[in-house]
Amino acid sequence: MRAEGPASRLDGLRVCMLTSGHPPGDDRIFFKEARTLVRAGAEVTVVHRAGKATPSPADGVGFRSFDGPRSLRGRAMNVARLAREASATRPDVIHCHEPDALVSALLAADGRVPVIYDSHEMWGASAAGRFPSPLWPTVERAFQAGERRLIRRCSAAIGASWAISDFLRQELDDSRVETILNVPVPEVFGPPPARSWGEVTYLCHDGHLSWDRGLKVMVEAARIVARDHRVVLRIVGDVFGEEREWLDGYLAQHACAGLVERTGWLPYSEVGNALAPCHIGLVALQRIPNNVVTSSNKVFNYMLYGIPFVGPEFRLSKQKLAREERCGVLADSSSPESYARAISAMIEDRAGTEEMGRRAAAASRERYRWEHMEPLLVGLYRRVLGT
Numbered sequence: 001m002r003a004e005g006p007a008s009r010l011d012g013l014r015v016c017m018l019t020s021g022h023p024p025g026d027d028r029i030f031f032k033e034a035r036t037l038v039r040a041g042a043e044v045t046v047v048h049r050a051g052k053a054t055p056s057p058a059d060g061v062g063f064r065s066f067d068g069p070r071s072l073r074g075r076a077m078n079v080a081r082l083a084r085e086a087s088a089t090r091p092d093v094i095h096c097h098e099p100d101a102l103v104s105a106l107l108a109a110d111g112r113v114p115v116i117y118d119s120h121e122m123w124g125a126s127a128a129g130r131f132p133s134p135l136w137p138t139v140e141r142a143f144q145a146g147e148r149r150l151i152r153r154c155s156a157a158i159g160a161s162w163a164i165s166d167f168l169r170q171e172l173d174d175s176r177v178e179t180i181l182n183v184p185v186p187e188v189f190g191p192p193p194a195r196s197w198g199e200v201t202y203l204c205h206d207g208h209l210s211w212d213r214g215l216k217v218m219v220e221a222a223r224i225v226a227r228d229h230r231v232v233l234r235i236v237g238d239v240f241g242e243e244r245e246w247l248d249g250y251l252a253q254h255a256c257a258g259l260v261e262r263t264g265w266l267p268y269s270e271v272g273n274a275l276a277p278c279h280i281g282l283v284a285l286q287r288i289p290n291n292v293v294t295s296s297n298k299v300f301n302y303m304l305y306g307i308p309f310v311g312p313e314f315r316l317s318k319q320k321l322a323r324e325e326r327c328g329v330l331a332d333s334s335s336p337e338s339y340a341r342a343i344s345a346m347i348e349d350r351a352g353t354e355e356m357g358r359r360a361a362a363a364s365r366e367r368y369r370w371e372h373m374e375p376l377l378v379g380l381y382r383r384v385l386g387t
Helices: 027-039 072-077 079-088 099-109 123-128 133-151 162-168 215-225 241-253 268-275 289-293 297-304 316-325 336-348 350-366 370-386
Strands: 014-018 043-049 062-066 093-096 115-119 156-159 177-179 200-206 230-236 260-262 280-282 309-312 328-331
Touching: 014 027, 014 079, 014 099, 027 043, 027 370, 043 079, 062 079, 072 079, 079 099, 093 099, 093 370, 099 115, 099 133, 115 162, 115 370, 123 133, 156 162, 156 370, 162 177, 177 370, 200 215, 200 268, 200 297, 215 230, 215 241, 215 336, 230 268, 268 297, 280 297, 280 336, 297 309, 297 316, 297 350, 309 316, 309 336, 316 328, 316 350, 328 336, 336 350
Parallel strands: 014 043, 014 093, 043 062, 093 115, 115 156, 156 177, 200 230, 200 280, 230 260, 280 309, 309 328
Antiparallel strands: none
């Protein structure tokens, strides 16, 4: 916490962080929100599904696990169990992270305890993406109709992107909605090392790289760029299942094994060191409903280290950053050729790209770090308590 006056304290407040699907060490839930609330004086317990190790050190955060099915259908069976676990923490506030956890939170609260809904995704759009595209509008409307009824019963809500917050404000007034972006925690990631840019340009992608996150577009674009420039695509995370099989086969078929590096899945505290030496960050989400409106944390992680990005031209949050902060360029994420042209132009205009990187670092320092979100989170809690 940066501000520690009486107006920013939550001393003795018992907070239950309720998650049906996220691991206990999720970076948003643990590293950002739970630790912030503990530093503000709250007693925080994260209730999570068993099977994943809890963070160590816990930094004052408590954990309580429950056993239950892991499938999406099985999660509906966990609602009552999750409500019982939440009640057992004797909370003053329940802070939940998914729609099914919201149902559990409202059951546990029973109108006596404030409930804060923390929406990481546009869940209706996410649900729609599981169906054939002609059904997307119908599924999204149906899901959102049910979600809206639940949101109206909340004391407050948090959106992880500007667009999600706009949706939440359709049911709650402005004072009860806050935008808490998934920006990085610099003291966890560590300071940026000196970066040099020699003959090799390092492209990077932060996180799990799958079909819908643009695996084929990125790899094929990197291969096109490699005809004229020495490039390496560093995946700070990994590729799994059929995507991994495709990647291994593609690299072998085209004899370009050195084109891609995979770090494997890293602890949150090690992600920064893997990203920091890279020169251009990539986001190539494919155009499915949820990808239009959410705001992924990877671009904010790139910006922390002064790494400009190439992002999809349809994505609202990337349009905002490219337009307002001028630290990235937009391309057609369905086209490897479009991404290759954008990357090549950035390599060939090295001075312009480095200037974009300086603007990215400045924007991160001034607006897009967790220290800027902390007072917003605690301020929302204060408003909830005041009502």
